[in-house]
Amino acid sequence: MGTQKAVEFKNVIKRFPGFELYIDSLSLERGSITGLVGPNGAGKSTMIKMIMNLVHPDRGKITVLGRDCREREQEVKNLVGYVPEECRVYEEVTPDWTGQFVSHYYSSWDHGYFHALLQKFNLPGNKKVKELSKGNKMKLSLSLALAHKPELLLLDEPTSGLDPLVRHDLLQELMEVIQTESRSVLLSSHIIGDIEKVADYVGFLRQGSVVLDDDKESILERFKRVQFKLTETGQEDIVKDYFIQYNIKGSYFQGVTGEYSMEWFQELQRMDINSIQVLPLTLEEVMVALSREVV
Amino acid sequence: MWKLAWKDLYLQRNRLLLLMITAGLMINILVSVNDIGFLPAIFIFVFIGTYSFTIQTCYYEDKNNSLSFVRTLPVSTGQIAAGRFLALVIVTGGALVLGFAALTLFQLLNSSALNWSTIAGYGLFAALMNLCFNCVVVLVYYRWGYNKMQYVYAVTFMILFFGGMTVGTFFPGLPETISQISYGRILAYGLLAAAAILYFFWYASVNALNKLDLI
Numbered sequence: 152m153g154t155q156k157a158v159e160f161k162n163v164i165k166r167f168p169g170f171e172l173y174i175d176s177l178s179l180e181r182g183s184i185t186g187l188v189g190p191n192g193a194g195k196s197t198m199i200k201m202i203m204n205l206v207h208p209d210r211g212k213i214t215v216l217g218r219d220c221r222e223r224e225q226e227v228k229n230l231v232g233y234v235p236e237e238c239r240v241y242e243e244v245t246p247d248w249t250g251q252f253v254s255h256y257y258s259s260w261d262h263g264y265f266h267a268l269l270q271k272f273n274l275p276g277n278k279k280v281k282e283l284s285k286g287n288k289m290k291l292s293l294s295l296a297l298a299h300k301p302e303l304l305l306l307d308e309p310t311s312g313l314d315p316l317v318r319h320d321l322l323q324e325l326m327e328v329i330q331t332e333s334r335s336v337l338l339s340s341h342i343i344g345d346i347e348k349v350a351d352y353v354g355f356l357r358q359g360s361v362v363l364d365d366d367k368e369s370i371l372e373r374f375k376r377v378q379f380k381l382t383e384t385g386q387e388d389i390v391k392d393y394f395i396q397y398n399i400k401g402s403y404f405q406g407v408t409g410e411y412s413m414e415w416f417q418e419l420q421r422m423d424i425n426s427i428q429v430l431p432l433t434l435e436e437v438m439v440a441l442s443r444e445v446v
Numbered sequence: 447m448w449k450l451a452w453k454d455l456y457l458q459r460n461r462l463l464l465l466m467i468t469a470g471l472m473i474n475i476l477v478s479v480n481d482i483g484f485l486p487a488i489f490i491f492v493f494i495g496t497y498s499f500t501i502q503t504c505y506y507e508d509k510n511n512s513l514s515f516v517r518t519l520p521v522s523t524g525q526i527a528a529g530r531f532l533a534l535v536i537v538t539g540g541a542l543v544l545g546f547a548a549l550t551l552f553q554l555l556n557s558s559a560l561n562w563s564t565i566a567g568y569g570l571f572a573a574l575m576n577l578c579f580n581c582v583v584v585l586v587y588y589r590w591g592y593n594k595m596q597y598v599y600a601v602t603f604m605i606l607f608f609g610g611m612t613v614g615t616f617f618p619g620l621p622e623t624i625s626q627i628s629y630g631r632i633l634a635y636g637l638l639a640a641a642a643i644l645y646f647f648w649y650a651s652v653n654a655l656n657k658l659d660l661i
Binding site: 167197200203204205206207224225226228229233235237239240241242243244252253255256257 | 449453456457506510511512514515517518519520521522656657659660661
């Protein structure tokens with residue numbers, strides 16, 4: 152059981168009119184925080200919903216903690232905590248009632264912990280859900296997802312639509328809660344700053360495909376901005392293949408590579424290119440470079 | 447399943463209370479009018495009340511997207527559908543009890559001798575039709591969503607309302623046939639028919655839920 156992945160996608164296809172999500176192979180390490188990033192409509196939510204069996208793949212297999220998510224749906228859901236983009240609990244009832252209702256379905260539900268989370272998030276347990284702010288509704292969703300001590304936590308754009316202050320607070324509180332316990336977390340967001348703060352691994356989706364999937368540190372080591380002065384005419388035609396994105400201003404060449412290493416650097420030097428400047432990139436800059444298809 | 451049914455009833459508690467009050471007022475009027483011709487209206491009214499329950503339950507679920515919420519819990523689609531149908535049975539059963547209570551009151555207060563055998567047959571027929579139409583509405587909601595359900599609701603509402611008022615015209619021999627059936631048989635047929643209706647629609651609803659993508 153210890154070597155099992157938190158989530159594994161194999162040959163998963165889901166088609167909607169005008170959109171196709173295709174994940175050839177993707178796995179999430181157990182005990183890690185994986186950030187799923189990509190522009191709106193890239194398929195992040197669909198991917199998470201497929202794990203929860205809310206959206207059914209047309210083909211392929213998804214396993215969660217070693218269990219097929221369709222065949223052993225109830226068992227999987229008992230081990231997973233899910234926070235959707237929008238709080239979808241009943242509006243006419245209170246957080247206390249909701250907690251009581253949900254508690255009947257989880258074998259490991261801890262009511263004391265649920266109330267401790269409500270207190271920690273300053274959530275009134277006796278106020279109707281419809282009277283709560285968007286940030287508080289999100290906190291309620293998070294409390295409901297955490298109170299049964301899930302092994303895997305799925306967070307689908309939890310900070311989306313919140314103002315910066317509430318977003319900061321929620322993220323802070325979220326991190327306190329998820330980092331204190333060794334559970335696997337899959338966090339999707341188009342706010343890359345949020346992912347950069349917390350994730351160990353990053354998956355990048357573009358138009359329904361995973362175009363990058365690696366640990367954060369390695370991505371930041373591999374992706375660099377490189378600039379130098381071109382010394383010969385036609386030199387740009389040779390060097391451009393080394394970059395995923397570039398631009399030339401006069402004789403100055405600036406590009407982004409996703410394969411940076413000492414060997415790569417030395418290869419560039421062998422082309423009579425001198426004064427090479429290598430600059431680090433933020434995760435956001437990497438994602439922007441990957442999002443732009445035109446090189 | 448029981449918790450899911452209870453949840454549906456609890457979320458509609460104010461509406462159910464309002465229906466009870468309205469039903470009470472209507473029964474009061476019918477009793478005071480002392481006209482036996484109005485009695486079928488009692489059944490029509492209480493069963494229209496169950497329609498209101500089904501529609502509102504689906505409406506709130508659709509508005510809040512709370513079907514997604516229930517689907518994230520470790521419960522099967524079978525339990526979800528069963529919970530909804532159980533709530534429906536409880537409400538329909540309650541409506542049936544209310545209908546018979548009103549008629550009993552009518553007999554007591556007006557000292558009228560009612561043909562209970564015919565009433566039992568009609569009541570049961572109305573309850574089964576009502577259960578059937580409510581089940582159709584729920585199935586359409588699970589299969590095609592709330593918007594499409596509204597069309598079915600309108601059509602079945604018309605059938606129930608006008609069909610209920612004119613059933614005696616179309617089948618003039620029905621009262622006599624019904625009055626010859628014993629209470630025990632009426633109950634047994636009724637329960638069997640209800641079980642068959644519920645099983646069929648539950649099965650179809652589970653299939654619909656299993657295919658439903660909650661985007």
